[in-house]
Amino acid sequence: MAETVSVDSTVAMRRGSGTGIAVWRWAGIAALIAVAVVLPSTISNYHVFELTQVMIYAIAVLGLNILTGYNGQISLGHGGFFAAGAYTAAVLMHRYGVPYWATLLPAALVCFALGMLFGVPALRFEGPYLALVTLAMAVAMPQLLKYFDTWTGGQQGIRLAKPMPPPELGLDRDRWLYFFVLVVLLVAIRVAANLLNGRTGRAFVAIRDHPIAAAAMGINTARYKTLAFGASTLFTGVAGALAAIVIGFVAPESFTLFLSLSFLVGSAVGGIATIGGAIVGGFFIEFVPNVANDISDAAPWAIYGLAMLLVMYVMPRGVVGTAGPWLAHAIQQLRSARRAAK
Amino acid sequence: MRAKQTVVTGLCMAGLMLAVNAVYAAGQYGPGVTDTEIKIGNTNPYSGSASSYGINGKVHAAYFAMINEKGGINGRKINYITRDDSYSPPKTVEQARQLVEQDKVFLLFAPLGTPPNMAIHDYMNENKVPQLFVATGADQWNDPKHFPWTMMWLPSYGIESHIYANYILKNLPNAKIAVLYQNDDYGKDYLNGLRAGLGDKAAKMIVATQSYETTDPTVDQQVVALQGSGADVLLTAAIPKFAAQTVRKVYDIGWKPTHFLNSVGNSVGLVMKPAGLEKGVGIISATYHKDPTDPQWQNTPEYKEWLAFMNSHGFSGNITDSQAVIGYSYAQTMAEVLRMCGDNLTRENVMKQAASLHNLQLPMLLPGITLNTSADDFDPIKQMQLEKFDGTTWQLFGDVISGSGT
């Protein structure tokens, strides 16, 4: 195999060179969070809405990264799980009057269960065969949603009342939803980081890179692979629920095969075995089609496709996947140069 | 002395009043309007599976460009901004918000598709932005009481299927009906409209239904299955590609039902000819506009004007496409409403003018079909006419029928 293990190299750095890198990392993360918190007050409602979409896609892509990046199981069907989360939230809100913030947990649980269910037959398949099985999910979902129309509203979809921000905070609806999603994103990143940097994550990576060796070392591959599926769809399902809340409308047309492919593209562009890459992927999915539309009225998708190709040529491991190790390497060079100069 | 003062005061007051009137007469403007420009926005699917409808937006743009060349409307040029939503509702929400909040358009004109329009329905009405002449035939858009900022244009699919239902009840009372429909809101509306039109006979008369997805390569399985139900009447609610496949397959398997073909899929050039002209003889449809590939219109001055417009704006490859005729007529309606506003270009006035259409005629609509709206009726076109295919052209028969929709 021409691939090398692409564990987040800053993890390796952290062990070896002590506190130096870690401090930089935390500072960087804190700065990003600070920017994210301050930003809404400086930009228009529309841009706040766009950024909220970016964060939702980031959470969805994060789910995909767990499965495809860290555990090596390809999925062409995450759009279907996104839809499952969205419709769970929509049906709960519309039919049972559940408040919007309380739909996240049920959506997470439903999608986790779905993912585990999927993970079991998925154990039998690899490569293109696994792609087909997951593709079936993406294709089946719109059909099922249209068929069970008493629950799902069928082709007409479900219209949802937009959430009202709590009055004490003095925020308008767009900004309230932005912060709501931001909090969920930060929680998701934290949970994913704990999962992936711990024992489970190492098991995932081991199974991805050397499944036979992993099994020989006593890792229960079946259990971890299924768990990877469930964890992955949990994240994407929560993202779907958030999407239903923020857009205020769900319909089968919102969840086409193209959405699944978009998640895959976002994952690859950001860096499949990274957490930060999910955010980059979210930006890519949200903004590049719009920019493509501005560049070319006649063939916007052609520009979108070209953008994909360009990113893959320049950074085959994705933005964070390529820039991350490069950055860590550069910092190490700097430090050893500084040490040598002393 | 006093008299002189009075006259001067009087003159000053007159002058002041004239000045104030002049300010008012210069026009009241909503967002997106200036002395020289009216900015209108649109969403259309230019990519994805619904991209065959994208020609609507392109024709609008070309028509407005043509109007601008001739001096614009009441001295103002139309700045038409259209954005791609790929027929995906979340994308439509995004594009509509960008148009309204960033581009600051005056109104949204002819956004296309039922799910896309549903996604922005609440937003447009909450923000009091006209969602004018939506490009979809679903019945729900005609609701001025709850959604005063949303107006239709097309005759609803419900009206059309009611017309077929009435015809069947009158002429084929013992019919066994099979329905082939596209599995989305558009196709479902036809099925539901037929059921509603047949009333309590629906359950007995409709013996089989089959649906297809736009991603299905063929509809052969559906057609064969419908034949197997023993039906002798078929209603096909399909877009041109699948309508053509259906017409051909029905003939090829030797099935001879009374075949009703919906107006979206009855183009001579796009459907009847590819299927095989002889295979469509006897098919019944309804329409409200002139089919550009139908020989009977091709010597009329209205057609020639449309053709000249198409050829001079880069659409020579699309002169077979009925969507281009529809888009052209949409744009003409918009231009007329803007003209009717004069200098009073506020959003309220646009809706008021749009709701005051009276017997408005458009060159590419059938003779006898006009646009009419009122404060309670936001569906401008409610008339259609039945037609039967004779192997070369659609022969109109009967009178222009007025439907009432739902």
Added chain:
Amino acid sequence: MHQLLQQIFSGLAAGAVYASLALALVMIYRATDLVNFAQGEMAMFSTYIAWTLVNAELPFWAAFVITLAVSFVGGMLIERIVIRPVENAPILTMVVVTIGLLLIFNATAGWLYSYTLQEFPSPFPDRTLFGALMTTRDVGVIAVTLVMLVALFCFFRFTATGLAMRAAAQNPESARLCGVRVGRMLALGWGFAAAIGAVAGIMVAPVLFLDPNMMSGVLLYAFTGALLGGITSPVGAVVGGLIVGVTENLVGTYLIASQLKLTVALILIIIVLVFRPNGLFGTALVRRV
């Protein structure tokens, strides 16, 4: 009974459409170990090239041959220019590159030719056979697909180039050591696949009608058929495609409403794959430790 026969024959006709594209997918997989998501769009684009030639008053077969040649060269160029730079990248990168190609071809076709439906001439006359069970065009598609299948089978089995191609795909380093020009084999693989796709598109366009989205739905079915038959087996691709066509028709008519026919058909196929994870005719991938 008549209905059953009708559905089976319709299914075979549709299945042949899927099988023809599935052959192209298998070709690429055999040559490069990669599933090319852009295969359908490339086939569609080739069909538009043929259409342009036919509209320019060229006789059908001349247009056919020219299109094949252009597609072959085009496929090789794509491999050289687009795929070669990311040859050693992770699989997902390659997948994204093919998705990008898909979008580019689709959008370019839409831009050049608009999305309005077009007619495409068929070399076969428009007649029904076997008492309306099939049309001559459907039979034409099946016949051409079988011819391509035989050609492909013989190529891989009996020619030196075919052997070299299989070697280059399975083990590039060893193949190089044996003197196989691996790069050239990859390019040839893409070229052949593009040509097969072109044939598929030209055969299929009279039946499905030509528009930029003509192959989008077909790709999914072709993919399913190729995997069902075994992604490494041309025979499997054809058998798989035919089975998918017939299964879908029968499921939609007898088992469940047509709204769920694709879902149920896919579930059935996945169940079959659970018992034969490499497809009906596929060879198991051996993992060396």
